[in-house]
Amino acid sequence: MATLSLKGINKSFGSVDVIRDLSLDVNNGEFIVFVGPSGCGKSTLLRMIAGLETLTDGAISIGDKRVDHLPPANRGIAMVFQSYALYPHKDVRGNLGFALKHAGIEKQEIDKRVNNASEILGLSEMMERKPRELSGGQRQRVAIGRAIVREPDVFLFDEPLSNLDAALRVHMRIEILKLHQRLRNTMVYVTHDQIEAMTLADRIVVLRDGRVEQVGTPLELYKKPVNTFVAAFIGSPAMNFLQANVQDSSVNLEGESICTLNAKDGPVQLGVRPEHLVVSDNGPFKGSVSVFEHLGGESFVHLALADEQSLVAKLDGEYIFNPGDECSLAIKAEHCHVFDSAGRNITE
Amino acid sequence: MLITQRLSSAGIHAVLIAYSLLALFPLALIVINSFKSKKAIFRDPTGLPLGDNFSSKGYDSVLNNSDFPLYFGNSLTVTCVSLVLILLLGAMAAHALSEYRFPGDSLIGLYLILGIMVPIRLGTVALLQLIVDLGLANTLTALILVYTAQGLPIAIFIFTEFLRSVSKEIKDSARIDGLSEYRIFFEVVIPLVRPVIATVAVFSMIPIWNDLWFPLILSPGEETRTVTLGVQQFIGQYTVNWGAVLAALSVAILPVLVMYIIFSKQLIRGITAGAVKG
Numbered sequence A: 001m002a003t004l005s006l007k008g009i010n011k012s013f014g015s016v017d018v019i020r021d022l023s024l025d026v027n028n029g030e031f032i033v034f035v036g037p038s039g040c041g042k043s044t045l046l047r048m049i050a051g052l053e054t055l056t057d058g059a060i061s062i063g064d065k066r067v068d069h070l071p072p073a074n075r076g077i078a079m080v081f082q083s084y085a086l087y088p089h090k091d092v093r094g095n096l097g098f099a100l101k102h103a104g105i106e107k108q109e110i111d112k113r114v115n116n117a118s119e120i121l122g123l124s125e126m127m128e129r130k131p132r133e134l135s136g137g138q139r140q141r142v143a144i145g146r147a148i149v150r151e152p153d154v155f156l157f158d159e160p161l162s163n164l165d166a167a168l169r170v171h172m173r174i175e176i177l178k179l180h181q182r183l184r185n186t187m188v189y190v191t192h193d194q195i196e197a198m199t200l201a202d203r204i205v206v207l208r209d210g211r212v213e214q215v216g217t218p219l220e221l222y223k224k225p226v227n228t229f230v231a232a233f234i235g236s237p238a239m240n241f242l243q244a245n246v247q248d249s250s251v252n253l254e255g256e257s258i259c260t261l262n263a264k265d266g267p268v269q270l271g272v273r274p275e276h277l278v279v280s281d282n283g284p285f286k287g288s289v290s291v292f293e294h295l296g297g298e299s300f301v302h303l304a305l306a307d308e309q310s311l312v313a314k315l316d317g318e319y320i321f322n323p324g325d326e327c328s329l330a331i332k333a334e335h336c337h338v339f340d341s342a343g344r345n346i347t348e
Numbered sequence B: 001m002l003i004t005q006r007l008s009s010a011g012i013h014a015v016l017i018a019y020s021l022l023a024l025f026p027l028a029l030i031v032i033n034s035f036k037s038k039k040a041i042f043r044d045p046t047g048l049p050l051g052d053n054f055s056s057k058g059y060d061s062v063l064n065n066s067d068f069p070l071y072f073g074n075s076l077t078v079t080c081v082s083l084v085l086i087l088l089l090g091a092m093a094a095h096a097l098s099e100y101r102f103p104g105d106s107l108i109g110l111y112l113i114l115g116i117m118v119p120i121r122l123g124t125v126a127l128l129q130l131i132v133d134l135g136l137a138n139t140l141t142a143l144i145l146v147y148t149a150q151g152l153p154i155a156i157f158i159f160t161e162f163l164r165s166v167s168k169e170i171k172d173s174a175r176i177d178g179l180s181e182y183r184i185f186f187e188v189v190i191p192l193v194r195p196v197i198a199t200v201a202v203f204s205m206i207p208i209w210n211d212l213w214f215p216l217i218l219s220p221g222e223e224t225r226t227v228t229l230g231v232q233q234f235i236g237q238y239t240v241n242w243g244a245v246l247a248a249l250s251v252a253i254l255p256v257l258v259m260y261i262i263f264s265k266q267l268i269r270g271i272t273a274g275a276v277k278g
Helices: A042-050 A092-102 A107-121 A136-149 A166-183 A194-200 A218-223 A228-233 B002-034 B038-043 B057-063 B068-099 B105-114 B120-133 B140-164 B168-176 B181-192 B194-210 B213-218 B227-234 B242-272
Strands: A004-013 A016-026 A031-035 A057-062 A077-080 A154-158 A186-191 A203-208 A211-216 A240-247 A250-253 A256-260 A266-272 A285-294 A298-305 A310-316 A326-330 A337-339
Touching: A004 A042, A016 A042, A016 A211, A031 A042, A031 A194, A042 A077, A042 A154, A042 A186, A042 B168, A077 A136, A077 B168, A092 A107, A092 A136, A107 A136, A107 A166, A136 A166, A166 A194, A186 A194, A194 A218, A203 A218, A203 A228, A211 A218, A211 A228, A228 A266, A228 A337, A240 A310, A250 A266, A285 A310, A298 A326, B002 B242, B038 B242, B057 B068, B057 B242, B068 B105, B068 B140, B068 B181, B068 B194, B068 B227, B068 B242, B105 B140, B120 B140, B120 B213, B140 B194, B140 B213, B168 B181, B181 B194, B194 B227, B194 B242, B213 B227, B227 B242
Parallel strands: A031 A186, A031 A203, A077 A154, A154 A186
Antiparallel strands: A004 A016, A004 A057, A203 A211, A240 A250, A240 A266, A250 A256, A266 A337, A285 A298, A285 A326, A298 A310
């Protein structure tokens, strides 16, 4: 158990800057998720915390100990990889105990820890099997077990669920959450999947091009995204962005006032989440239905607005539309997000 | 459908069997004739060693009236030591080339592999000079050094290709588990590429065991002769002791055969690895 602190981290490969002046403090026992599109530097950052990549500049501390000059094994971390990275020639027991055996820990203690981990993860039945005889979910559990037995201060996860199929991913996501509730360790988790980020994280770090865009709890990010990038990244389906105008402290879309805003007159981007739109006879968003997707309990309406902008709305399953139907939607003023031309959130 | 399948399967087998017979025929001829007297060999080359034809004189002169066991030991020593060196050094060099980035890595890789294109026999004169200067003429060490150099390029080439396919995450995971780079190599990487080791072993072993050139030039002394060189003593300028030559060759096949059988299961996996996912 420990805090993790990153100070002024820089990383460049040749002339390419991958991480730029990144600082972050992770609290003891916190589950923090790095999320961002591929190439944003999130995996590199995790590998730097693990000690698998060197820092170009900056400092990493775990607890009150500076660790960025230490080899991975002495940092008090354990890492779970996307491809599981099990040793194919060792059985489950061998995989779980390998690190401990190398650390010169007594056999009794190894057995105790391995049995404990296998019990937590439900692996007791398959201790003598080789990785190739395990399913994807079981392999991932062994990989997590290998991290648990080391009793690290900080757990690092590098997209651990990306290789699993959809159903198993949901299942393992819940298992990881349970594991965190049980162990209460500091965990750092990298993913490109915003649903994993939203469901697992105590705090989410949104990264773009090696920079932190926003740090906050999932709800903060959802409710108050600092810019259009975070707003578009968090939430599914993604937020709609519409060109609108500010006139006399009112945000107008095609002459209809959507919400109020104390700002200079001029063009702005109006951010509208699909789930906040409701069907309303006199709603300001009027258009014809281009695509209608029905999922049973809910449905998605893709609307072509009069000024050729498009809009997606998530509605109750009770509505049925056909392509070409006219539809008008409304939104409560407090659910509107307004962004300036640079993409910054200027909602009041 | 089934019939065409069976027909094509039969066709493939017919071709393979025909080829096997063609390849095995000279071998069978050697083994059969090694059990015959010289007269019988020339009277009836393809006849089986039965009745009057049978004679174990060839084996008798090879095993009891010559230094053949010594030559055999020399060959085994040279082949095994060279093989160990080729596998160890080749795998280590390939690991370094595939795992670490360092200045000039691709140039060094190219340099190491260049030897595939240059036959080592072209350098015989220089090699002989070098060996004599080193005082290693007429030693097995000379042969071992030359064979190691001869085997390394192709070994490094094959190993590099396969070691690149070893998942980087497994090595990283071993690093986090606290293994040193050497232990990662020996305890994680090597077990993963066992089939390739068998492949390289077989490819390297056969030319060494069969070589006549370097033993003749570098170590022709009585004490350091290898099997292939030793057999030459039965081939005189005017008379050839065919029974003994064939018997010696038959015996010389055995160790290669044994090693091949040991490696073959792994070898087949090595050759087909990567062809099929899984």
